[in-house]
Amino acid sequence: MRRRRAVRSAYDRVVVVGAGRAGVAAAEELRRAGFRGEVRVIGDEPGAPYDRPACSKGLLTGHRRPADVRMPVLDGADITWHLGRRAVHLDPDDRVVSTDTGERFRYDGLVIASGARAALPRGWPVGEAGLHTLRTIADAWALRGALRDAQRVVVIGAGLTGCEVASAIRTLARDCVLVDSMPYVLANAVGETVGRMVTREVARDGVQLRLGRRVTGLNRRRRGWLVELDDGDEVLADLVVTTTGERPDVDWLDGTGIDISDGVRCDESLRVLGVEGVVAAGTVARWPNLRYSHRPRRCGHWIAALEQGRAAAHTLLAGEREIPPVTLVPRFWSDQYGLRVQVCGELPSYAEVMVTEMRPGRRDAARAGVLVGYHDEGRLVGLVAVNAPHAFTSITRSMLAAPVTLAAPAPVAVTATAPVPAPAVGTARPAARRLAEAS
Ligand SMILES: Cc1cc2nc3c(=O)[nH]c(=O)nc-3n(C[C@H](O)[C@H](O)[C@H](O)COP(=O)(O)OP(=O)(O)OC[C@H]3O[C@@H](n4cnc5c(N)ncnc54)[C@H](O)[C@@H]3O)c2cc1C
Incomplete structure (x- = not known):
């Protein structure tokens, strides 16, 4: 130093x-x-x-x-x-x-x-053998050990961690069933366009997808777990890995x-x-x-x-001295199914989305390389790249170098003069949430 x-x-x-x-x-x-x-x-x-x-x-x-x-x-x-x-x-x-x-x-x-x-949905049997979460190195090591003897694994949650876990399971030549309530994977992380492309690659890799499905029950069996889904389907598994958030x-x-x-x-x-x-x-x-x-x-x-x-x-x-605000640009990456997924900036739902294929015409657009830009009033505010690391790096560099314009404060809300109605008695949500809602 x-x-x-x-x-x-x-x-x-x-x-x-x-x-x-x-x-x-x-x-x-x-x-x-x-x-x-x-x-x-x-x-x-x-x-x-x-x-x-x-x-x-x-x-x-x-x-x-x-x-x-x-x-x-x-x-x-x-x-x-x-x-x-x-x-x-x-x-x-x-x-x-x-x-x-x-x-x-x-x-x-x-x-x-x-x-x-x-974060596990309330009511799930945390700590029982064969039900894993993944946050720490100890969790990863325990799961790695358990995967040695497992043949079939259910992964609940198809976000970044869930998809990466499913990819690792397939690398180890185990069967994998991936469950998520959204119709495509990585929905919150990369948006719909790339989410759907990656979904195709996940399926091509042999992961059995149960998308648009919620888990309604987790039942212990003599060996492993029976996972019940909201369409009545039941999946038997040696292990269950839940990646339902933090x-x-x-x-x-x-x-x-x-x-x-x-x-x-x-x-x-x-x-x-x-x-x-x-x-x-x-x-x-x-x-x-x-x-x-x-x-x-x-x-x-x-x-x-x-x-x-x-x-x-x-x-x-x-100390008490004034200091500039922390205005970082969010960025992250994920490696799965031979895909390098990279994201920079924000991906607002109202943005105009522009897709650039690195090798136009290929059916496996994600594997061949794709860039998806999110534009707000003509300004690039977010970028998702799959297997396009060089283009991602150079575009990201200019996004990071752009002068920071601070957001305008939200308009002050006008105080309501009308009386606020009291909450109706008896309409509160039940304290114990059902499994189906939480997954
Ligand atoms: C499985 C997994 C894969 C990920 N992959 C990616 C990825 O590919 N790309 C990416 O950008 N991000 C990834 N992330 C997210 C990334 O790891 C986190 O954003 C990052 O670790 C956050 O760092 P942190 O220091 O804020 O918190 P943490 O990494 O959570 O560290 C906080 C530490 O504080 C300890 N702690 C908590 N409470 C206390 C206490 N009361 N007393 C003492 N110690 C305490 C915790 O045990 C922990 O060790 C991944 C996360 C996980 C779980």
Whole structure:
């Protein structure tokens, strides 16, 4: 690490909660920026930080082992690691984080980077043998072990993780049934045009698709599971993998007064609202990305976690000083079925979509290379590429280099003068949601 001039900061001790991409990036960036005080990282996973995206790719197929996916950490960064313990409480007045090991960590500055955990629909038999989720390296290793003896696997959820898991299962020559309530795969991630193209490739690879279907029951059988679908179909499987989304890991912030409805609410520079000396970064942070809008949202991608971690470190060091808003461009990638899927920017449903085939006329357009641009009033706001990495990189470069125009604030709502009707009695949704609704 090159020596930097020590930066003047109001802080002597920074604690980072979460040793994922965002937390590690924040810790490293504090050092890069010349912070000379203590940097402590608390992480609840027992091992060294690693690249989480590998959990649904090389780790499952056996092309990579845990040692291959360790996250490189800045040499000589002088970070103190407190791994294998979970932050269970934050006292923002005394500035103390307590862990499940009974330790208390005092801080002047705190980075919240606790990411997200797998969200299972309520009522599902979590923890039972043969029912897997996939979030951590331990989950990936457990699933990899279980796949050795499995012949048929049901994957619930055809988002990025679900499709990658199904692809890995086929690489291992196992039967795979992929269930999702949408009519095509990757619906939220890449939009309809590319989603339908990838769906064809998934089917061609031998994955049995049950799209537009919901899971209504999961029943244990002597060996494996019987998965019931809403069209009355039943699928027997040795293993079930659920990839039905994630929820921010914020339980440890209960009672702090911080707004933790769908992640930690931050201002545009990632300062956590309502508490002093605290920033948030990564999947857990909900902030208004003024490049797009004033509405605070979370971004669950690896590159965003890296960029937010770095930005949060600078915001923390700036103390009360004004600092530019964090206006990153969301981008992510996925590897599946021999396809390299890459996305940059936003894919609004109202945008005009333009498709460019790299080799026009080929029936397998996705495999041959395709670019799909999303245009808003003539401006390219989003790009999806399949097997077109060079074109993607050069177009993305210009998207990133374009000057940032901050979104205009939403018009102030006119206060309603009409009386607001009281909610009708007896129309509340039942507390226990049915399996069918949740899948
Ligand atoms: C299987 C899988 C595949 C993925 N593939 C891709 C991909 O191909 N491309 C892409 O762009 N993105 C991918 N992602 C998303 C990407 O991994 C995340 O966006 C990124 O990891 C977010 O980083 P983070 O640091 O915000 O959170 P996380 O990676 O979730 O890290 C947070 C860490 O904090 C720990 N933690 C939580 N609560 C506490 C606590 N109270 N105390 C101590 N520690 C705590 C967690 O255990 C975790 O180790 C994938 C995600 C998964 C699960």
